[in-house]
Amino acid sequence: MYKNEKFSFKLMISVNGFTEKPTSKDYNKISFEEKEITISELEQFIKQGYIFSCTYIDKEIKSLFGYKKKERALHTNIIVFDIDNTLLSFNELLVTLKYQPSIAYTTFSHITKGNRYRLLYIFNTPLNQNQYQILYDNIITNIELDNHNRAIYQFYLGSYANCKLINNLIIYSYDDISISNSIKEKPTPYNIQLQMEKRDKVVVEIKDHEYITNFWNLSHKDLIEKYREKYPFFENNLEEANEDIPYITIPENYCCIKRYWFKEKTAVVFRISKQPKITRNIQA
Numbered sequence: 001m002y003k004n005e006k007f008s009f010k011l012m013i014s015v016n017g018f019t020e021k022p023t024s025k026d027y028n029k030i031s032f033e034e035k036e037i038t039i040s041e042l043e044q045f046i047k048q049g050y051i052f053s054c055t056y057i058d059k060e061i062k063s064l065f066g067y068k069k070k071e072r073a074l075h076t077n078i079i080v081f082d083i084d085n086t087l088l089s090f091n092e093l094l095v096t097l098k099y100q101p102s103i104a105y106t107t108f109s110h111i112t113k114g115n116r117y118r119l120l121y122i123f124n125t126p127l128n129q130n131q132y133q134i135l136y137d138n139i140i141t142n143i144e145l146d147n148h149n150r151a152i153y154q155f156y157l158g159s160y161a162n163c164k165l166i167n168n169l170i171i172y173s174y175d176d177i178s179i180s181n182s183i184k185e186k187p188t189p190y191n192i193q194l195q196m197e198k199r200d201k202v203v204v205e206i207k208d209h210e211y212i213t214n215f216w217n218l219s220h221k222d223l224i225e226k227y228r229e230k231y232p233f234f235e236n237n238l239e240e241a242n243e244d245i246p247y248i249t250i251p252e253n254y255c256c257i258k259r260y261w262f263k264e265k266t267a268v269v270f271r272i273s274k275q276p277k278i279t280r281n282i283q284a
Helices: 039-047 090-096 129-143 180-185 189-198 209-217 220-226
Strands: 008-014 032-038 051-053 076-086 103-106 115-127 165-167 255-265 270-280
Touching: 008 076, 008 115, 032 039, 039 051, 039 103, 039 165, 076 129, 090 103, 090 115, 115 129, 209 220
Parallel strands: none
Antiparallel strands: 008 032, 008 051, 076 115, 103 115, 103 165, 255 270
């Protein structure tokens, strides 16, 4: 964690700003473009009511209508928290935080819908979806207030020119946020993924070149038969099949009779009948 007024990062910024909170109809008319800005420039965009978001595959977005934000999101340098309807004043909230935000400001809905604040944590490297959620979960455990910005691809509004805004000029690194304790205490899928990423990669070289050649040229059945003795495998017949058995043998002339249920509605009653259908297993 350090302070650097000249550090720059990329964001999607709306082409125009707003003097009041835009309506749902306004959103479909808003276009965006990718900009590289400093933390102080972001402060000015916020005070002019611009909208900002993570970077996307597209350098420009003409409209949010029909735009697949989740599928096209790339990464972001900012983690955002919305604090809604809290009784805490701006200064009281900041005192309770373990990690001080890079920027904090009152939103368009502040006062009219209770005390509403937005906290921005700016990082020195772009974060992907997985990294964003890991850091998000660990920062929020210290905030202890409700929020709903866990998705990297959300768009965020700026505010009024006279909004209350604090710019701490803080730039975080990934290692600044303590994650070791929470990984042990909360084995979430994201934390498990983080642990796996930190493990040393194990590479096993296959030296049986004949097997590799046969693997790509023989059918699965012929490959298994050829290497039955050299590379033993678990084999069971159809009657002993279960989810724990990786491979079962099926006779070549095996037939399976499936009975499908058809429900027919009449004016008085429901009539249910069975219609047999014969299907034949096809060997790979």
